Amino acid sequence: MSTAVDRRSLAADHDDRAARHSGEIRKLTSLLDVSQAISSPVNVRSAFHRVLEILERFHGTSRSVISLPSDEDARRLRLHASIGIRSAHSDAPLAATLAHQVFDSGRPVVVPRVSREPSLPGHRVRTDADERTYICVPLQQSRKSRGVLEVELAYKPDRNYDRTLKFYGVVGSMLAQAIKMQQLLAADRQRLVDENTRLRDELRERYDFSHILGNSGAMRQVCEQVIKVARTNTTVLIRGESGTGKELIAQAIHYNSLRARKSFVKVSCAALPDTLIESELFGYDKGAFTGAEQRKKGRFELADGGTLLLDEIGDVNLPTQVKLLRVLQEREFERLGGTETVKVDVRLITATNADLEASVANGRLRQDLLYRLNVFTIFIPPLRERKSDILLLADHFVEKLAAEHGKQVKRISTPAIDALVAYHWPGNVRELQNVVERAVLVSDGQVIHLHHLPPTLQTAEGSNTAESQSLGSAVAAFERDMIEDALKMARGNRARAARLLQATRRVVNYKIQQYEIDWRRYAENGRAAKE
Numbered sequence: 001m002s003t004a005v006d007r008r009s010l011a012a013d014h015d016d017r018a019a020r021h022s023g024e025i026r027k028l029t030s031l032l033d034v035s036q037a038i039s040s041p042v043n044v045r046s047a048f049h050r051v052l053e054i055l056e057r058f059h060g061t062s063r064s065v066i067s068l069p070s071d072e073d074a075r076r077l078r079l080h081a082s083i084g085i086r087s088a089h090s091d092a093p094l095a096a097t098l099a100h101q102v103f104d105s106g107r108p109v110v111v112p113r114v115s116r117e118p119s120l121p122g123h124r125v126r127t128d129a130d131e132r133t134y135i136c137v138p139l140q141q142s143r144k145s146r147g148v149l150e151v152e153l154a155y156k157p158d159r160n161y162d163r164t165l166k167f168y169g170v171v172g173s174m175l176a177q178a179i180k181m182q183q184l185l186a187a188d189r190q191r192l193v194d195e196n197t198r199l200r201d202e203l204r205e206r207y208d209f210s211h212i213l214g215n216s217g218a219m220r221q222v223c224e225q226v227i228k229v230a231r232t233n234t235t236v237l238i239r240g241e242s243g244t245g246k247e248l249i250a251q252a253i254h255y256n257s258l259r260a261r262k263s264f265v266k267v268s269c270a271a272l273p274d275t276l277i278e279s280e281l282f283g284y285d286k287g288a289f290t291g292a293e294q295r296k297k298g299r300f301e302l303a304d305g306g307t308l309l310l311d312e313i314g315d316v317n318l319p320t321q322v323k324l325l326r327v328l329q330e331r332e333f334e335r336l337g338g339t340e341t342v343k344v345d346v347r348l349i350t351a352t353n354a355d356l357e358a359s360v361a362n363g364r365l366r367q368d369l370l371y372r373l374n375v376f377t378i379f380i381p382p383l384r385e386r387k388s389d390i391l392l393l394a395d396h397f398v399e400k401l402a403a404e405h406g407k408q409v410k411r412i413s414t415p416a417i418d419a420l421v422a423y424h425w426p427g428n429v430r431e432l433q434n435v436v437e438r439a440v441l442v443s444d445g446q447v448i449h450l451h452h453l454p455p456t457l458q459t460a461e462g463s464n465t466a467e468s469q470s471l472g473s474a475v476a477a478f479e480r481d482m483i484e485d486a487l488k489m490a491r492g493n494r495a496r497a498a499r500l501l502q503a504t505r506r507v508v509n510y511k512i513q514q515y516e517i518d519w520r521r522y523a524e525n526g527r528a529a530k531e
């Protein structure tokens with residue numbers, strides 16, 4: 001039988017348990033809210049402020065501060081987010097000494113009655129109702145303190161400090177985790193920015209003038225034109241046969257212009273079917289056509305602030321030409337299926353190997369567009385018209401490609417050089433580069449010989465005789481090549497050349513006569529004198 005007193009105490013016990021239970025639920029709910037607040041910390045400061053708001057609202061913190069080490073001095077804590085602190089007041093933690101102690105030791109501190117702790121601000125309280133409890137926990141992650149959380153709560157004599165501390169400890173380690181994530185993200189972003197700067201510098205270096213080779217008058221003139229036009233915003237038209245280096249020149253213009261730090265975007269108009277070219281250049285809006293599920297920026301937008309190279313401009317269809325004309329005149333356009341007018345600041349360079357005047361004559365190119373494109377024209381002459389560049393370029397490619405393929409090739413034999421110079425190079429510099437690459441790959445020594453070159457180059461005229469060689473003529477070419485090379489090394493001394501070839505003087509002299517080799521040209525200064 002239970003008495004009334006028993007029943008009352010039972011009821012009180014039940015109430016107590018119910019209150020504790022609801023306290024626990026409140027804590028768990030708050031932890032969930034905290035984890036959500038910091039789960040996508042676009043801005044950590046505002047996420048942290050939200051966490052302090054949660055603590056204020058559901059746990060009655062009167063003042064709360066999160067402090068992190070300052071950028072200048074990692075041992076000093078600076079206020080990062082706070083509630084209940086007048087911002088002008090200070091950027092230091094609530095209780096600087098205690099906060100630093102917690103930060104250094106990684107151990108929390110509880111001051112149940114602030115009024116009894118002289119080092120704490122507001123310790124002189126008048127009534128019990130004004131009494132406060134101070135709690136400071138480290139923001140700890142993998143045993144490393146990344147900051148501290150300080151809170152002030154109303155003083156309650158029956159507060160369970162163990163539980164309270166545990167709760168704030170969990171909040172603290174969640175904040176620490178968010179800081180770590182943020183630091184990783186920032187480091188990643190910095191790495192990308194550095195990488196981007198490095199790549200841009202590398203590109204600029206790659207396309208500065210020292211990489212445009214050519215000592216012919218024609219190439220010097222081209223470089224002078226590039227210098228003259230680069231720093232302006234003038235539209236440039238680059239003309240020249242395939243493989244003459246039009247793209248290289250376009251890049252040199254961009255990387256020597258004031259736009260060098262912005263994008264260089266290239267569109268090969270010939271490679272794009274008519275149906276795609278407009279959307280590629282101008283982009284499209286969502287729903288512009290079936291399959292356009294998202295808005296896509298065109299190359300003009302991507303090149304904003306920089307340079308756009310339209311390669312093979314002669315292949316652009318007439319409707320696109322009308323749009324191009326408008327961009328050139330007004331620097332604006334609409335995306336496909338869009339109504340918004342997009343303004344861009346783009347320097348346009350076009351390149352072509354086609355006869356644009358003929359295209360105008362037969363109606364494939366608008367005359368007014370040609371006028372607009374043709375403001376400043378740079379013409380790159382074909383390689384066969386600047387023979388003095390051939391040797392320079394060939395030597396450059398030997399060095400570059402030998403290194404790339406890990407070969408020992410160092411130089412080109414005289415007969416091979418003669419063949420290179422005699423050839424008419426329909427594919428220009430690109431073809432020369434390919435020929436040298438093949439020769440570097442097939443050569444097994446330090447020298448590129450005539451027989452390492454494609455058959456088209458080995459024949460006397462160097463052109464139009466692509467049929468395969470007979471064994472006799474191949475052996476003769478090889479023999480001649482070796483003798484000329486030995487003569488070169490021996491500086492025209494036939495006896496030494498014979499020793500180098502491990503042959504007798506008589507045999508070597510006989511072959512020199514047979515192949516009509518002019519050995520004098522290899523004597524000291526002989527070659528220079530002849531040239």
Ligand SMILES: Nc1ncnc2c1ncn2[C@@H]1O[C@H](COP(=O)(O)OP(=O)(O)OP(=O)(O)O)[C@@H](O)[C@H]1O
Binds near residue numbers: 241246311353393433
């Ligand atoms: N003067 C030069 N110095 C060094 N390399 C060159 C030179 N001219 C061309 N090249 C090289 O030759 C190759 C072809 O050049 P590029 O692509 O610029 O030619 P292109 O005129 O644009 O050809 P296409 O008309 O076929 O598009 C590239 O690898 C380029 O680096």
Ligand SMILES: [Mg+2]
Binds near residue numbers: 247311
């Ligand atoms: Mg090109």
